[in-house]
Amino acid sequence: MTIKNSNIEHFKDTLQAEGLRLTSQRIAILEDILASEEHRECDDILFSLRSNQISVSRATVYRTLEILEKGGFVRKMNIGDGRFRYENKLPKPHHDHMICLECGRIIEFVDQEIEARQVHLTKQHNFKLVRHIHQLFGICEDCQPAAANKGV
Amino acid sequence: MTIKNSNIEHFKDTLQAEGLRLTSQRIAILEDILASEEHRECDDILFSLRSNQISVSRATVYRTLEILEKGGFVRKMNIGDGRFRYENKLPKPHHDHMICLECGRIIEFVDQEIEARQVHLTKQHNFKLVRHIHQLFGICEDCQPAAANKGV
DNA sequence: TGCTTTATTGAGACTCAGTATCAATATAAA
DNA sequence: TTTATATTGATACTGAGTCTCAATAAAGCA
Known part of the structure; x- marks a missing residue:
């Protein structure tokens, strides 16, 4: 099993434990985050998805980021300029x-x-x-x- | 000269150096901040002024806080809950x-x-x-x- | 003092990141 | 499949903070 797939599996377990569902949008957002080492804001992730022809609404990105943060997949940081940044927390x-x-x-x-x-x-x-x-x-x-x- | 008056004088000098004017609103806001040891948000200061029968608009409080921050009178802090806190910086x-x-x-x-x-x-x-x-x-x-x- | 220039004020419109709403849709279990 | 319900997208909304602008008030000067 690849590292990527094991992360998706881990995400799936996290969702199931909370009675949440594994959707294509959630997978796409997680994969995009796993593929980045940057500290990005919501729209950076949104536009990155769009550049890969994946259309997801901004609300869904925010909602998924919240789940990923609670599950320990991402770290949400406030650098004081009014916009939160999110970073891939898994390997760090x-x-x-x-x-x-x-x-x-x-x-x-x-x-x-x-x-x-x-x-x-x-x-x-x-x-x-x-x-x-x-x-x-x-x-x-x-x-x-x-x-x-x-x-x- | 009292400590309070020396601070007002210092504020006056700071304003003059920038071509700004000493107004009753600015004095009232500075005095309110000098009288507090707390880490307050804009509205705390606004309501504190109102409880002393001093009516100032919220915009003026924000504008004055910006001047006071630049002048080293107050410290603006972001504690991550979406509202800035301001503390009297002078004696600290x-x-x-x-x-x-x-x-x-x-x-x-x-x-x-x-x-x-x-x-x-x-x-x-x-x-x-x-x-x-x-x-x-x-x-x-x-x-x-x-x-x-x-x-x- | 009164005059003039121009900074300041207050009220409310506006911005913008993030959240809430809700009908339409998709998931997962039976 | 069918069914129950979680999720989505579109969009309205929220709330802290900023901007606009006409009315007002400092500060320098005569």
Whole structure:
């Protein structure tokens, strides 16, 4: 069985466990996400599907993304510009993001010291840590020459 | 001169430097923010003003918050629920936030090790760090008994 | 002080990402 | 197949935040 098919099977099981149905739209959306390593917004996914002659409504993309997020297939991230981004979560261990303010490029990072400090700090406040957001905003290597000219 | 008046003077200077005018609405909004230690959304500030018989339009609150943010008087924060929060930034050193998923309570924290790691990590990627968001979501001490009953 | 210029205000129209509604359709189990 | 019901697509709606514009109010100047 291919990796792709095993993911579809896993999705099918997830749906069945919730009394949901496996539809061609849901499969197409999941396959599109599995085929991408990017951090995309809803319309990026919609247009990617359309470029492959797959017509799905925007509402269905949003609805499916919600199911995929709950099932652990995608990660929904808010980078503060008013639009959520979705990334294929399956092959990835936990990580946080550096976000370029110029080009929107996203660099993933993890740091065990930071992870450990978070646990330590929340314990100090008797706060039960569920999840975290750690985003470093700045200018990526490629954008620094252009940004310098603009006085950033 | 009182601390409050020195802040108003500072605000006046900031406005003048930009060719902006000192209006009663702007003063009222700044004073309301200076009097609060909370992380409030636009309407909280609007209703706080109204409870003091000060009538200002929502558009003016948004416009003034933008000026105050640029001038370093307030910090605008996105906690991921679709509404921005604004906090009085003047008396505060840099800090990040723990956010209770049950009651919305916000606990401030700083950790020099984390700050140092951020600098180290961005340097590794030749990324010019401008600002960061670090939010720890979970259940605060007060909400843990209730949350445990709901199976969180 | 009064005059003039122009920034500001308030009211409400507008934007836009995301959600809700609902009739038509498709899935899955019998 | 048939049947029950989940899903879809089209579109109306929501809500935070922004824009527009005529009326108003600062601030500099005579």
